[in-house]
Amino acid sequence: MIHRVLPTEKASRIMNVSRGGRPPSPAMMIAAPLPDDVSVSFEFFPPKSDAAAETLWNAIKRLEPLNPAYVSVTYGAGGTTRERTHNTVTRIANETAMPPAAHLTCVGATREEVDAVAQSYWDTGVRHIVALRGDPPADASQYVPHPGGYDYASDLVTGLKNIGDFEISVAAYPESHPEAQSAEADLDNLKEKIDAGANRAITQFFFDPEVFLRFLDRARAAGITIPIVPGILPVTNFTQTAKFAKMCGTNVPYWMHTDEDPESRKLVAASVAAEQCRVLHANGINAFHFYTMNKADLCYAICHVMGVRAPAASQL
Secondary structure, three states: OOOOOOHHHHHHHHHOOOOOOOOOOHHHHOOOOOOOOOEEEEEEOOOOOHHHHHHHHHHHHHHHHHOOOOEEEOOOHHHOOHHHHHHHHHHHHHHOOOOEEEEEEOOOOOHHHHHHHHHHHHHOOOOEEEEEOOOOOOOOOOOOOOOOOOOOHHHHHHHHHHHOOOEEEEEEOOOOOOOOOOHHHHHHHHHHHHHHOOOEEEEEEOOOHHHHHHHHHHHHHOOOOOOEEEEEOOOOOHHHHHHHHHHHOOOOOHHHOOOOOHHHHHHHHHHHHHHHHHHHHHOOOOEEEEEOOOOOHHHHHHHHHHOOOOOHHHHO
16 A cells, blocks of 8 residues: 655655644745656657647657657547658657657557558567557447457557567556446456556546555556556646546546636646646656647646756757
């Protein structure tokens, strides 16, 4: 069982000062960077236009000096972004120092087609795959395995390991996948992916650190020992986030909604995400995966607050 460290207790440890019984203010809790054991990774999605491609690449180059452990590129529902995902992953591999992780799903392709994509990644030196079942196409009400394809993520993991010794990340759901029959069944599904060869689980986004910590407790009690990395989403568009959350079973506190100007929303988003990371770190978590929405500024600022910073020369 993980010992819970509350935000005020955590801040006292970090600041190493006595407040005479008074809890530190939120501003002071965010003031001191975390220790040097923190690692970060970032998720991007492939662009749909030349203008979007330029925005994405600017974000990638902005975050590169933070030396992320890896950066992942998503795969659209039904495999709709297959070529754009591959092109983005290849460019990251060729033009940056960041290790790319390519998303790959079971949807909309035969095993032979999926294997060919995986083989092309292996041949170009990409060694990290995020293996997912995938979302059904927009015109489908529910997921149906493709005839001749991989049925589920655990099957995909097995297939990838037959192609090469990929590093494989899989998805985990602190609040359970919306299609899971129960929280226990959802954990069993995660265990199947791990037994097939997954090296790491990255969670869906969440907003209450206790939700993640309880999930981690249950996973460890079930014998799951691989790293489970929390997914962090800085929220600047409440309506869009609520839509995403409904699809993946995540609870979004209504207090996060704000009608203030965009700059105020950014400040709230950065503060909330940074405090999430601090509470988690105080409870033993030292790796964080950020859903960037192809924008760098908020993630860069949050990492700066956490003490994950670019070398001085890179900030000029």
